[in-house]
Amino acid sequence: MWRPRSFLLAGLILILASLQPAWGQAPVPVIFWHGMGGHLGTVVQALVTQFNESQSAYRVEAIYKGSYDEVVTAAIAAYRAQDPPHLVQVYEVGTQTMLMSGAIYPVYQLMSDHGYQVDWESFVAPVLSYYSKDGNLYSMPFNSSTPILYYNKDAFAQAGLDPEQPPATWDEVEAFSRQIMERDAASCGFTIQWPSWTMIENMRAWHGLPIATQENGFAGLDVELLINDEFGRMHVGKLAEWAKSGIFQYGGRGGSSDPLFLNGQCAIFIASSAAMGTIRQAASFNWATAMLPHWGEPYEKVNSIIGGASLWVLKGARNPDAYAGVAAFLHFLTQPEQQAFWHKETGYIAISNPANELLEREGHFEANPDQRTAWAQLTYSPPTPHTRGLRLGNFIQIRDVIEEELENIFAGTKTAEQGLDDAVARANRLLRDFADLYR
Amino acid sequence: MVHRPVFRNRLLPYLLVLPQVAISVIFFFWPAAASLRYAVMRASPFGDRLFYVGLANFERLFTSAQYHRSLVTTLVFSLGVTVLGMLIALGLAVLANQKIRGLPAYRTALLWPYGIAPVVAGIIWLFLAHPAYGVLTYYLRAATGLSFNWLVDGRIALGLVIVASVWARLGYNIAFFLAGLQQIPQTLLEAATVDGASALQRFWHVTRPLLSPITLFLLVTNTTFSLFETFGVIDAITRGGPGGATETLVYKAYKDGFIALDVGSSGAQSVVLMVLAIILTALQFRFGERRVTY
Numbered sequence: 121m122w123r124p125r126s127f128l129l130a131g132l133i134l135i136l137a138s139l140q141p142a143w144g145q146a147p148v149p150v151i152f153w154h155g156m157g158g159h160l161g162t163v164v165q166a167l168v169t170q171f172n173e174s175q176s177a178y179r180v181e182a183i184y185k186g187s188y189d190e191v192v193t194a195a196i197a198a199y200r201a202q203d204p205p206h207l208v209q210v211y212e213v214g215t216q217t218m219l220m221s222g223a224i225y226p227v228y229q230l231m232s233d234h235g236y237q238v239d240w241e242s243f244v245a246p247v248l249s250y251y252s253k254d255g256n257l258y259s260m261p262f263n264s265s266t267p268i269l270y271y272n273k274d275a276f277a278q279a280g281l282d283p284e285q286p287p288a289t290w291d292e293v294e295a296f297s298r299q300i301m302e303r304d305a306a307s308c309g310f311t312i313q314w315p316s317w318t319m320i321e322n323m324r325a326w327h328g329l330p331i332a333t334q335e336n337g338f339a340g341l342d343v344e345l346l347i348n349d350e351f352g353r354m355h356v357g358k359l360a361e362w363a364k365s366g367i368f369q370y371g372g373r374g375g376s377s378d379p380l381f382l383n384g385q386c387a388i389f390i391a392s393s394a395a396m397g398t399i400r401q402a403a404s405f406n407w408a409t410a411m412l413p414h415w416g417e418p419y420e421k422v423n424s425i426i427g428g429a430s431l432w433v434l435k436g437a438r439n440p441d442a443y444a445g446v447a448a449f450l451h452f453l454t455q456p457e458q459q460a461f462w463h464k465e466t467g468y469i470a471i472s473n474p475a476n477e478l479l480e481r482e483g484h485f486e487a488n489p490d491q492r493t494a495w496a497q498l499t500y501s502p503p504t505p506h507t508r509g510l511r512l513g514n515f516i517q518i519r520d521v522i523e524e525e526l527e528n529i530f531a532g533t534k535t536a537e538q539g540l541d542d543a544v545a546r547a548n549r550l551l552r553d554f555a556d557l558y559r
Numbered sequence: 560m561v562h563r564p565v566f567r568n569r570l571l572p573y574l575l576v577l578p579q580v581a582i583s584v585i586f587f588f589w590p591a592a593a594s595l596r597y598a599v600m601r602a603s604p605f606g607d608r609l610f611y612v613g614l615a616n617f618e619r620l621f622t623s624a625q626y627h628r629s630l631v632t633t634l635v636f637s638l639g640v641t642v643l644g645m646l647i648a649l650g651l652a653v654l655a656n657q658k659i660r661g662l663p664a665y666r667t668a669l670l671w672p673y674g675i676a677p678v679v680a681g682i683i684w685l686f687l688a689h690p691a692y693g694v695l696t697y698y699l700r701a702a703t704g705l706s707f708n709w710l711v712d713g714r715i716a717l718g719l720v721i722v723a724s725v726w727a728r729l730g731y732n733i734a735f736f737l738a739g740l741q742q743i744p745q746t747l748l749e750a751a752t753v754d755g756a757s758a759l760q761r762f763w764h765v766t767r768p769l770l771s772p773i774t775l776f777l778l779v780t781n782t783t784f785s786l787f788e789t790f791g792v793i794d795a796i797t798r799g800g801p802g803g804a805t806e807t808l809v810y811k812a813y814k815d816g817f818i819a820l821d822v823g824s825s826g827a828q829s830v831v832l833m834v835l836a837i838i839l840t841a842l843q844f845r846f847g848e849r850r851v852t853y
Contacts, residue, residue: 189818192604196820200606217820221605363711371691372710373800379691517819527802531711546625557601557608 147179150445151205154182155191163465171452178445199223204434206446209262211429213515218432219258220558225433228256234447246423246498247471250509251430259430260450263468265394266424267318268493269413273406275387279305286410293388293413297367300387308369310388311380315373316522317427318390320347323355325507326412328420337511341555345547348540357536360529370530373523393494396467409490411497422507423500469494513554518547597826604820616827625803633807639721640785645777648732656740673730677788680727681795688719713804716797720805723796724789732777739773779843808832
């Protein structure tokens with residue numbers, strides 16, 4: 121029998137049920153978009169769950185939006201549609217774009233607006249500086265790594281080299297590589313990840329040399345690239361020579377060269393410290409890490425710079441109450457316990473000194489000396505104006521231009537001098553374009 | 560009196576075409592208009608800075624060495640994919656049109672690749688031909704002693720994306736050629752045989768002209784495919800590299816717009832592509848029609 125009343129009643133219950141959380145204090149949702157897939161995504165979710173369970177006022181909703189560039193594109197589209205997420209992860213090359221966008225709520229301001237006294241001095245210096253402007257932190261460093269050297273100890277032993285003695289200079293990289301190839305311990309000496317980041321940006325910082333004018337772009341918008349100087353031509357020229365003789369095998373951009381090291385083809389690998397998880401999982405040989413090779417005198421040895429991504433707070437989200445939740449979440453993320461967890465799980469460095477001291481106290485670095493390398497290299501000496509990081513407009517395109525020209529150089533279609541000159545000319549045009557936008 | 564079907568309701572016909580019009584407007588006209596607008600602008604990624612720059616984006620494109628290079632790359636790539644793809648497909652279709660045992664199995668196998676999306680086709684070829692772990696490269700290296708490292712050598716990279724795109728499109732081309740071949744009346748071929756024409760002569764004088772409508776159709780669709788739909792293959796294998804050697808016009812427009820966030824230049828590039836597609840199709844119909852026997 122059709123009874124309208126029971127339908128009404130059922131409908132009422134349904135409506136009330138959907139409103140139910142409003143009776144208890146409903147946690148305010150904080151929307152967080154990120155680009156961490158696979159295992160990294162699981163670790164991010166673990167941190168978010170820990171935070172959500174640690175308090176009841178806010179509920180962070182972490183959403184995987186695809187690759188880094190997809191996250192940025194999505195965030196921009198959402199911002200322009202006036203419905204941005206509160207928190208978004210942006211890769212380091214997007215830093216200047218974000219800083220100038222007028223779309224952000226600077227992290228230092230957010231934290232002080234919500235009553236958090238953060239001891240910024242306790243952050244690892246090159247990490248803090250990369251995302252700071254005029255001494256204030258604009259985005260929260262999240263996943264930070266730096267290139268280090270990995271080497272195949274078995275191949276070293278087979279070539280008659282001391283497996284406890286990694287190459288410390290580029291001359292040693294060359295000599296060891298030759299010996300490894302002559303003794304047939306591997307078919308190539310070394311390969312690299314992220315060509316521009318490891319071989320240009322970091323090599324220059326490591327040798328105390330500027331990458332661009334205006335303190336690498338930190339001091340102003342009228343910036344020009346400086347990578348085609350004598351050091352640049354020498355270093356890239358050597359790489360080209362080694363590429364020709366097979367000592368160096370180019371394996372593509374990003375992490376696409378990983379298999380060359382993992383399957384034993386190349387005995388030395390200059391790669392992100394965050395590649396350690398993959399290497400630990402996939403390498404079937406004994407390996408260890410060391411600091412980046414250096415060219416020695418007359419160059420100084422300073423510190424390497426970071427790469428990775430940071431968390432930006434976007435203005436204009438529909439639910440402004442959530443910003444207090446964003447501050448609470450960021451505060452939670454920077455605690456030594458969370459940072460230590462993040463470091464152990466992912467290989468990204470812990471961003472504060474107390475977190476690293478905690479890892480030291482726990483005996484983590486002693487048990488895993490390879491995980492100390494990145495921190496030791498970043499803190500090798502206090503950063504100079506040339507080694508705080510990079511602040512370039514249109515940096516996404518500039519890195520692409522540099523890598524394109526490096527590929528032309530490695531393939532032998534351009535000399536090191538030609539390729540670097542072309543890279544600088546093209547990059548300077550992109551830098552001028554960016555400056556013109558914000559004049 | 561000519562019978563003209565008339566809708567009683569004056570609104571109904573408009574209502575019936577509405578969905579198609581809506582789709583065209585939302586997915587074609589609107590984005591096309593937006594591209595036109597951005598083509599004359601220089602904009603910051605977040606849109607907080609937006610300047611009218613007239614034709615500066617186009618001027619910059621046409622004077623850019625990279626764009627010239629991309630144009631040449633696209634030409635080589637499109638020509639390679641279209642010509643190679645159609646020739647191989649025609650050959651295979653002729654073979655599959657014979658009366659042999661197990662024909663359905665062959666035909667199914669030949670049509671198979673069409674069920675695979677270009678991106679997936681790209682990934683398959685990436686795994687086959689990767690310099691570090693590809694099976695194909697491994698045997699090629701063992702057989703020839705050459706390294707086939709397309710991560711360094713741009714010419715090999717371009718060859719590889721052409722081969723992968725041809726393969727991804729093969730099933731489609733074979734299906735159409737096969738359908739075309741089967742529409743050719745047996746009587747004509749038999750008459751030619753009686754007249755003493757050899758197999759080659761029969762193909763050239765009977766099959767080829769009768770196949771021309773299909774060939775024109777495939778020429779148009781393949782050119783469009785190679786220009787616009789091979790994005791997935793390139794993105795999965797080379798991402799435009801090394802050194803820009805496989806950066807076709809479409810891939811460049813995507814990269815500049817969605818990765819580099821330069822909507823002005825990307826908009827201008829889209830307009831160039833649009834014009835290019837219109838000209839190409841018009842040309843093909845204009846000059847292709849004359850050689851086609853319907």
